[in-house]
Amino acid sequence: MRTYRELFAAPEFTPLFVCSSAQGAAQTVSGLALGTLVYAATGNPLLSGLAMFGPALAQVAGAATLLSAADRLPPRAALAGLALFLALGTAALAIPGLPVWVMIAILVAEGLLASLGGGVRYGLLNEILASGGYLLGRSALNMASGAVQIGGFALGGVLVFTLSPRGTLLTGAALYLVAAVAVAGLKRHQPRAEGRPSPAETWRSNVLLWSSAPRRRVYLALWVPNGLVVGCESLFVPYAPQHAGLLFACAAAGMLAGDVLAGRFIPPEGRTRLVTPLHLLLAAPYVIFLLGPATPVAAAAVTLASVGYAASLLLQHRLMELTPDELSGHALGLHSSGMLAMQGVAAVLAGTLAQWTSPAAAMAVLAAASVAVTVFFPVRPEPSPGVATGTQHRSKLPLTRGKSSPGEGQDTHDAHRAGAAEGG
Template sequence: MPSDTSSSPRPPAPSGARPGYRELLRNREFAGLFASFALTAAASALSGFALGSLVDRQTGSPFLTAVSMYGATFATVLGALTLMSVADGSRPRRTLLALQGASLAGIAAQAVPGLPLAARFALLLALGFFQSLGTGTRMGLLAEIVPASAYAPARSLMNITAGAVSVLGYASGALLVRAIGPHGLFAAAAALTALSLAAVAATLRERSIRLARRPGLRSTWAGNAELLGRPGRRALLLNLWVPNGLVVGCEALFIPYAAQYAGHLLAAASAGLLLGDLAVGRLLTAGGRRRAAFPLRLLMAAPFLVFALHPPLPVAAVAVFLAGAGFAATLPMQEQLLALTPEAVRGQVQGAESAGRMTWQGIGAALAGAAAQAVGPAAAITALAAASLAVTVLSRRHVLRETARTPVSAAG
């Protein structure tokens, strides 16, 4: 197994060069990190669908079903607030292996028949905590493994892969849940997580610690204070977190809205995500990505307004597909955040950004479930989409102000 603890410099890229996906995958470490990410995303899709289906069958509650599918995101904020500094203050390969092992144990425990719902939700929170720290560690490694000019294509490829495996995960989950049941889906997700752990162990070598100070609560809080210290950066994070989370709340209501077609709608959303990230990551320049960010944030929410009319399945699927493409707005905003981040805390900052975004996804799911209890799934989907649009429009001038301060070249 790789065990080199030295930190080799990233290879320089020619000025203005934009490496392609094939070139990125020739890098053995990136290929391993990418494979681990893809397998983890597939496991997450299967386990999320399994738990949502199980809770829906046992309780019939839209609120509990929505929270079960996205409730792990609540725990990501615990990682961001407590131990996210381990992403930069500990050996990244060793840390990632430990976190993957903990996730494997948690998913395997979900496969146990007869486990009480309270225990399942406790495991869900634990998995969210491990996931948040794993994301920070993985993204910190990504910024070291690839040159700066390759960061946007690398994130684009990973986002596209997340969309592709989610399409397969949700579509196959909808079919497999009838054949092997939710517990069988959990077992399949555990197997995928084991393969993800093996990919990390076989391909990644150890690197030096980036953060000089000791990781822990104090170090994490200091990094978060720096992250949130500028008003423009707060506005940037707000737009990465809140509109996204509210739209995910819309998606969390697909099972209560149309249980028999929920897999189709989730797959349509993931397919849109795939296409949007492919187009934005490969066809647009850095400047083009920045200009497209605001229209894409509008596209992310606006199609869900059609649910007010209770559309037939084909219309709803097209709307969900278009909204999924709008999630590509995340890519240029992540580029800008990276350009504003000191190298020593890249893992923590990217982990905190991801944790905040996922936490807001959990908040969105909870809000959606609570609203659906009162007014029904269709009306709740419409209300959350409108709220997402309002946040995007009202905060635009603050985001533009921060964008103007960052040179386009800084983001790659």
Template sequence: MEIAGQLSHSRDVRTYREIFALPEFRVLFLARCVTTTAVATGSLALGATTYAGTGSPVLTALAMFGGPLITLLGSATVLSVSDTMGPRRASTIMPAAYVVAFAVQALPDLAWGWRFVILALPHLVGSATSGATMRLLHEIVPADGFVLGRASLNIAAGVMQVAGYGLGGLLLVWFSPTVLFLIAAGSAAAATLILRFGIRERAGVTSGKGVVERTREVNRALLGSPVTRPLYLAMWVPNGLIVGCEALFVPYAGQSSAGYLFAATAAGMLLGDVVVGRFVPPAHRDRLAGPLRLLLAAPYLGFWLAPAPAVAVVLGFVASAGYAASLLWQERLVGVTGAAIRGQAFGLCSTGTMVGQAVGAGLGGVLAVPLGAPHAMGLLAVLSLAVSVALTPGLRRSAPGHDRQGSSALMSGF
């Protein structure tokens, strides 16, 4: 098994055929598909149950999409488990937690207040191990294949999320939410078994420090480093502001046309991931990061003029290809962090991304009240561009070949 793993890392992986030829990557991809479908189906069931019990759109939205906010607590205290625990074991904990949570949610007479308590379980557990999957990906694929592998997992998550919500919507026509919870629990159990028996374990990092102490120390180092801090900000802030634009699609275009805008942006993001991950040679990838981060925001400047829905769809499609810049920032993050802290580095990235999106969406709503949706979207685009430009000097410190003095602690680990 060890020899096979070493051989896989000696190969160039630049096509989908080559990356899916790696047995453990196929397992990781399948597990991501099954887990995403389970979470989407279970979230829809929870939303339907909460709305039926409370009649509150706010509580329903929190039930379906508020869970990731819980990861802030875990990321500040126990995120180092992503490194100190073996990555296979760490990766199986979250789907296993979903098995328990969805099985309990299936109880038909459970009070909605308890449903919120149960909702916290998998997200709190996941916040401790959220970087383990990316750590596994780095172990499974060679360095040149990381972007393609990450893009493939992104595509799997996006497609299966749509499929999960679509399947759940159809099932709700004939079955109760209880049945959906049981289906979601079964799917999460399948994902747990797929990872357990399809991935070989790697050793965790030995640390003489407690989990909370190590988590805080590594977080301070990552956020305090002049090398990694600009990378995190580049992945969190400009993207979050553009998510704020997307959060205004309904007030901008109305319910009938907003769906086209959401579909167009999803398609644009998919296209960007495919092109950057599959067709851009590794030697030329990094130089695209700057143009892509500007592309993400620039088309939204056109919303100042309140374009017709057909034009808005094109602008949203083109802009969303710029999300692929995050793939390149993540590739840099691999290059500037040591193996001993890589799981926590990616877990912190994931938490910050979700928080940035939530803040961006909230800011978009606040700005739209006095400015209206078109001008609010244009202003968010200006802010996104301004932040991207301001981060340019700092991002040079993480560029390939740059002399990164003072980052030895990040490279060697803790």
């Protein structure tokens, strides 16, 4: 599978594509509305960042207790149920007079269950595409996520101005319902793994995945550098309240360009070698925020930097090379949950630094930290070893069904952030 024409010819890819895109649009629109609503009510950049990215912190609890269900639930039913739950929760957030702590509680519940979403969705993607098709399929979903975020943040800004933040939240709830309806186009698939999901099984598989040193390095490279940069993004609203939607749209545009580059034009032999340069590109332009640039300069820096999110796509491909097929959904779910959790931690750190200093200074500090992590702990090219599966090793072909891609790997969502995406 080498072309997008072949990709969309796969019978079940289109409904999965529509489901993922509608959910990404819902998350984008409702996230901007909620961040604006909380900041207007409290004037607190920390709470605003938590409202947009805090639910990612709940991914830690989900990854520790629920992820074994990603390969043990019927995918169609799981995706439909999750979309309906998110629609209900988002509609509840629009209730007038709802205390901020209740909003955070709802967001935590959404984040907890959403920890399953990436694993189920991208595990199914790996299942329905022909051999070698996962990287291309994930690239297409990421590009759609980028396009959806560009339009979603622009539309969200208009809706917040015309309908109010609460009206925009209801629009997000309606988009989640569209995602639930799109799932009806999928066939019924059996769970990929046998047995009952349980916290004990989740923990056993997490330990197994983490026991391999090459996989550990890939996971940390997926989580830390881009998580710190998402912390910078969490301060767009306090930095430029009137132009935050523009900055988010520019970030999505840069991510879209990077995904096109990684998905179609980077040859396999160059993928690992480009991870470090892309991570440096992701963080370095944000250092300019220390000077408090005007909106046009800030938008250009954000667009350029976000091309670097393509490193996550390449790293997810590497993760799938190192992971047994029967753990693919769980592995991608662990990646997604860890990535989103790191983004939540970075959002809290960014908000705290912004309160002590300023949003611009906090963004520059987190960008410098991301550069430092990339420089001192680079991902180096290495041969593909046998796949560690506890006490056994099993060889894996370089192209198996289900190569992973950015931000969510086969196990999760996200796009690069997702929170802000899922983007993607």
